[in-house]
Amino acid sequence: MGKLTDQQLERYRRNILLDGVGPEGQERLLRTRVLVVGSGGLGSPAAYYLAAAGIGHIGLVDGDQVDLSNLQRQILHFTTDLGRPKIESAREKLTALNPDVKVTGIFRRLGDDNFRDIIAGYDLVVDGTDNFEVRFLINRACVEQGKPYIFGGVLAYSGQVMTILPGRGPCLACIFRDVPPREAPSCSELGVLGAVPGVIGALEASEAVKAALGIGEPLVGRLLTYDALTMRFYTVEISRDPGCPVCGNGAVAAE
Numbered sequence: 438m439g440k441l442t443d444q445q446l447e448r449y450r451r452n453i454l455l456d457g458v459g460p461e462g463q464e465r466l467l468r469t470r471v472l473v474v475g476s477g478g479l480g481s482p483a484a485y486y487l488a489a490a491g492i493g494h495i496g497l498v499d500g501d502q503v504d505l506s507n508l509q510r511q512i513l514h515f516t517t518d519l520g521r522p523k524i525e526s527a528r529e530k531l532t533a534l535n536p537d538v539k540v541t542g543i544f545r546r547l548g549d550d551n552f553r554d555i556i557a558g559y560d561l562v563v564d565g566t567d568n569f570e571v572r573f574l575i576n577r578a579c580v581e582q583g584k585p586y587i588f589g590g591v592l593a594y595s596g597q598v599m600t601i602l603p604g605r606g607p608c609l610a611c612i613f614r615d616v617p618p619r620e621a622p623s624c625s626e627l628g629v630l631g632a633v634p635g636v637i638g639a640l641e642a643s644e645a646v647k648a649a650l651g652i653g654e655p656l657v658g659r660l661l662t663y664d665a666l667t668m669r670f671y672t673v674e675i676s677r678d679p680g681c682p683v684c685g686n687g688a689v690a691a692e
C-alpha cells in the first residue's frame with residue numbers, strides 16, 4: 438500500500454489531524470478489514486462511519502431484504518430499496534459515500550457452517566445482529582482467532598456495547614454464560630427507538646477504529662449501557678471468568 442493521494446489527504450484531513458492517527462494511522466485504516474454482521478439498525482450506522490473513516494475493506498453479512506418496517510432506524514436503506522437484499526442496498530450507499538472502500542456483501546446469515554471461514558478473512562468484527570446465537574458464534578471465532586469483537590445490542594429505549602479483546606478481558610460468554618432463552622423479548626415485540634441503534638452503532642464504529650489503530654482505552658471489561666429515557670450512560674465492570682467455556686483456562690476451542 439502506497440502513500441496517501443492528494444484526494445485522500447483531503448478526504449481524511451480531520452482523521453489525520455487527530456493525535457494518534459496521522460497519515461500512518463490513515464494508511465493503516467485503509468489496510469484494515471472489518472466484518473459487519475448484519476446491515477440493519479446497528480450495522481447501518483456502524484458501517485457508515487467505518488466507510489466514512491476510510492476502513493479499506495468492509496464485509497457485510499446479511500440474508501434479509503429491505504422491509505418497510507426497517508426504515509424507521511436502518512439508515513442505509515431508503516424507500517426505493519424495498520425488497521432489495523440489504524447487502525446490495527448497503528454496498529451501494531457505502532461505495533457512493535467513499536469509493537476508497539471495498540465492500541464485500543455476503544448474502545446469507547452467519548451460521549454454524551460458515552462463521553469461522555467468513556471471520557478468518559477479516560481483522561475485526563462489529564456486531565450488527567439481533568440474534569444471540571449468532572453473537573455467540575462470532576464470540577467463539579474471535580476468541581479462537583484472537584480478533585477484536587465489538588459487541589452491541591439494543592432493545593426499546595436502551596442499548597449496550599462492549600469490546601472483546603481476546604486475552605485482555607472477558608468475552609461474551611463470560612457475561613452471558615449461555616444464549617438467552619427463546620422467550621427473551623426482542624425489538625419486533627417491544628419496539629426500539631430508531632436513534633438508539635444510531636448511538637450504539639456509532640459507539641461500535643469508534644471502538645472498531647480505536648482497535649484498528651491500537652489507540653486509547655478500549656471498552657474492555659466494561660459493559661456500557663445507554664438509557665435514552667433517562668439519558669444516562671453507565672458501565673458495569675466485568676471480569677474474565679476463568680471457568681468460561683469459551684475463553685476460560687480449560688476451554689475447549691472447537692466443539
Ligand SMILES: [Zn+2]
Binds near residue numbers: 607
Ligand atoms: Zn469468556
